[in-house]
Amino acid sequence: MFLVLPFVSFLGFDDRNPLEVCPEHHADFSEKYKNRVDFAILENDQPIIAIECKCCGAALKDERGQLRSYFNAAPTVKMGVLTDGLVFEFYADSDEPNMMDEKAFLSFNLRDIANGRLDESVADGLKSLQKGQFDPENIGAEAKRKLIFQKFLQEITQLAEKPNETFTRMLLKTVGIQNVRDKALPDFQELVGAAFREFVNVKILQRLELTRGSIPAAPAPMEPVAALEPAKDSPVLPSDTELEVLAFVKHRLAFLVNDETLFEAIQKIAYSDYKGKFVVFYERERRGRLFDFWEGGNRGAKYRFAFADIAEEVATDRLSGTVIDAPLLQVFKKRVQGEAAAVGTEAPAALV
Structure with a gap:
């Protein structure tokens, strides 16, 4: 109550109005199998958000099955929240209706926010969940977009750390270098990784307002070279x-x-x-x-x-x-x- 309800209130929902925030709301499959969700946020007397609360410090990954059951039992539920009061995970049914996604489309830890670490994607995501902005019918599509964005980010991170052959050859082609021998490719892969790191350094400086103006103009494409084996003095x-x-x-x-x-x-x-x-x-x-x-x-x-x-x-x-x-x-x-x-x-x- 002391951790979750203030967050619900932050989203703009009235935690003192049982017609909007209802504790112990039923989420039953049938009369025989009774089930209740810790908090349900209602719209027109129907639950649209289910909040499952666990003890602070509990392993949330072990409790996702229970939250998933609420999606199956309550067709009007479009978003599920799993939390221990400090860590919050947000789920939708972006693939199939009333089938909760395996991965959270948004998650954060209040400890990080208390220490001044708030990712922009989290801040933007929370804005879209506030009352007046939250759209139950479109949350699945928005969750899908965020999940795809997370996959893109993971792939880009992997490419920056260890560029693969396909990506390296694509970049070489864009700067006019083709027909690279296989034994020379590792050198170019390391060069692509170094370019990624330098790009990140420049963006960080710009973010901290230590540089001015736009990103430096890209250099002109290199002329195709005949010999790609590095010379001794290269x-x-x-x-x-x-x-x-x-x-x-x-x-x-x-x-x-x-x-x-x-x-x-x-x-x-x-x-x-x-x-x-x-x-x-x-x-x-x-x-x-x-x-x-x-x-x-x-x-x-x-x-x-x-x-x-x-x-x-x-x-x-x-x-x-x-x-x-x-x-x-x-x-x-x-x-x-x-x-x-x-x-x-x-x-x-x-x-x-």
Whole structure:
């Protein structure tokens, strides 16, 4: 009562009106087999939402069969809610009428919300369930859409973590690369995964309003290449640490610069990854070099930077703005503005 009824009230239903929120509502198959649902939300004296409540901390997956029975017994029920007061699961009959779906189309944990973690899809879903918005006749179609969306999201997540051959070849074709040999494909699959991670990093920065404007324009399609086997001096795929450094550098520059031109120039930062060295540059690798980065080993610092036009190497075990802000901003301004830019402090000496 102290956990579920406030949520029912939040949805806009009057928990003090037994003609709208009815406790212990009957959901009988017959006179012989009596059954009752903990709470039923009524519309025109007919139950449209069934709420089954369990003890706080109970394993809800073991109780879905009981909720499923209410769908079978009450033809007017279009949505079922299973909850322990903190975890809420919402079910519909999107495949067959009065046959509850196996998977919840919406779920959340009040602990997460109390800690400030509320996914947008959950917030939007709850809005659609509020009185005045909830449509019993269309909830099945809406649930189907959400379930398909969840499957899409799972598939995209899997592709980002480990792109399959079909997806990789499709992307290669869109950029003008065809007839890739099977033994060269794993390298391209890793490259697709790295591109996914970089895309996510950019979107996170934009979400935090650390970048401005629209997503950078996509590069022109690559010309078809005849030889796809990497040469000895060709760039290699970046490691997770190198991608972490690239994202951190863009993040710091977005925080440090106070000029619109410099802000827009952050979008033109790119990289080349060679065996043993990660090169970050502005626009062009040679003329726009910002720094070289090496990933340290067991005996040295984890992060090692050699900034352009600065003699001292910067080495540290912790990636922080305190260590790299001054030389980074200095060389970035110089590359963008074409002239040396003074900073408040000298470039730091090597730190460990």
